[in-house]
Amino acid sequence: MKKIFTHVLLLIAAAWSGFSQTQTIAYNQTVGIESWNYHLGLQSTINYLSVCQTAVEADFTSQNYGNGQWTDAPYDVYVNGGLIASHEGNHTIDLSLYMPVSSVQIVKTGPSGNWNQVSVTVRVTTTGTTPPPAPAATSVTYCAGDASAALQGLLSGDGVSLRWYLDENGSGYSTVAPSASGSATYWVAQVNVSGCESKRSQVNVNVSATPQPSVEPSYFLPEGALASSLPQLAQNQKWYASANAATPLTPSALLQTGTFYVSQTIDGCESARTAVLIYVGTPVTQVTAAQCGTTLGTLGQLVTADNVPGATAYRFRITNLANGSVRTIVSASNNFTLMNLPAISYNTAYKVAVEVQHQGQWTGVYGPACDVFTPAADTTPGPSSITSPVCGNALQHISALIST
Structure with missing residues (x-):
């Protein structure tokens, strides 16, 4: 199966009559498809017509090719999305009744041949209104995110805004200037305050984008x-x-x-x-206020310092206040557990101070110290505790039972 799309935008006539200017612009789209199968729904649509409309008319045709000749085929005509007529072969329809006309469509409804084709040509006539000229510039260069100043060079006459198209005659446009870095070609029209659109000019757009700096946090x-x-x-x-x-x-x-x-x-x-x-100044941190001066729930509970963004390590200095022994623990995160100490005691106070490392360098300054307490040992008998009277007494003989 093969499709062919052709678009033609022609300035048909422009003439002065007193102080009034008449201009007719013709839009044409022909769509063909090669198919050996029965084919319905082949269509051609023209959108985004000039809004300056004094009169609008359109030519329609639908044909099949087979056995060495073209034959007419039936079709439906839609204007502004609504069905207005059904015809066969070549037909011209005055669409002025439907102004403003924003879309015209032909849809093939009959059988197909070896080759099928539909075509629509819309002529929009404007009298008494002069559309703005097509943009004169052929190229424009600007920085990404800063196009406004450069785009002023594309406006002239009474043009107040731009429309960006991907091709010379196709429908669908953007009112936002290209922002992607690099070079690309667009077809650009300008529009005046009345909504009258100019012919399109081919413009090469060069957008320069500078990457953000690569930095540490x-x-x-x-x-x-x-x-x-x-x-x-x-x-x-x-x-x-x-x-x-x-x-x-x-x-x-x-x-x-x-x-x-x-x-x-x-x-x-x-x-x-x-x-x-x-x-x-020197960044400092300490054990969080929520833990400072509290008793840990278990010996393995994490002791956490206030986070310092960008810190690469934390050094915890832990002093056992019962015997005065001092140990340090280095952690890549802002927490540690007392279980990492060589020895740990129940029901004991430990004083903890914290130093920060940044980009591999220790600051040399510990923050305010804070006391945390380990829990008391659990001596409550439980399912796995040795029960009285065995607990604390000498066994009567070597094979005596010990109950839990």
């Missing part, structure tokens, strides 16, 4: 650091105080711990901004 700066001390992360970088700040930070701006945003500019195009957490 956080950085540390000394107390009193200025914006000029922010790390150099990208080409022609700019640092901002917020995601939507209108202007970058000045080099003399005094920094405080918080989230800042950095962009880079390449070939005149600025990238989107990337969020970066900047710590000013």
Whole structure:
């Protein structure tokens, strides 16, 4: 099976009559399909006609080819989505009654031959209204997300907006300028305040997009650091105080711990901004307030410190307050368990302080220490406990039973 689509957009006539201009634009679409099978529903549709309409008429035809000759075939005609007529062969219909006409369709309803074809030509006539001229520019270049200034060069006369098509005569357009990085060709028309659309011009669009900087999620700066001390992360970088700040930070701006945003500019195009957490001074952390001063439920319960974004490790210093012994545990996460100690005691207080590592470097500063307590040993008899009177007494002989 093979389909052929042809589109033709022709400026038929333009003439002045006093102060009134008359212009007729013809839109044609012919669709053919090669099929040996009975074929119904072959159709041709024209959408997005000029909205400046004084009169509209259309020519329709439907044919089969077989045994060396073309023969007429029946078809239905739809205007603006509604059935208005049924015919066979060539037929011209005045569609002015249905203005504004937005779509015209022919649908084949009869039997098929070796080759089947439907065709529709719509002529839209405008009197007294001058459509804007076609865009004169043949190419346009702009940065992704910043097309408005460059696109002004495509507007002229009384044109106020643009329509972007993928081909010269096809229907379906976008009012949004292309944003994908790279080069592509579009057919562009301009529209005036009355909704009258110009002819289309072929325009090559070049969109440049700069990638966002590749950064670590956080950085540390000394107390009193200025914006000029922010790390150099990208080409022609700019640092901002917020995601939507209108202007970058000045080099003399005094920094405080918080989230800042950095962009880079390449070939005149600025990238989107990337969020970066900047710590000013030495970052410290400690056991969470929810656990500080509490008794653990079990010896294996996790002891957790407040998270430090960007930290690469945590070092926990644990002091047994009963005997003064000190141990350290290094963890890639912000928690640990006392079960990792060489020895652990029930009903004992442990003082825990935490140091942070960032990008492989320890800060050298522990945060405020916090006491946590291990639970008391469970001496309550249970299903697996040794029962009295055996518990605590000497066995009468070596083979005496021990009950639980």
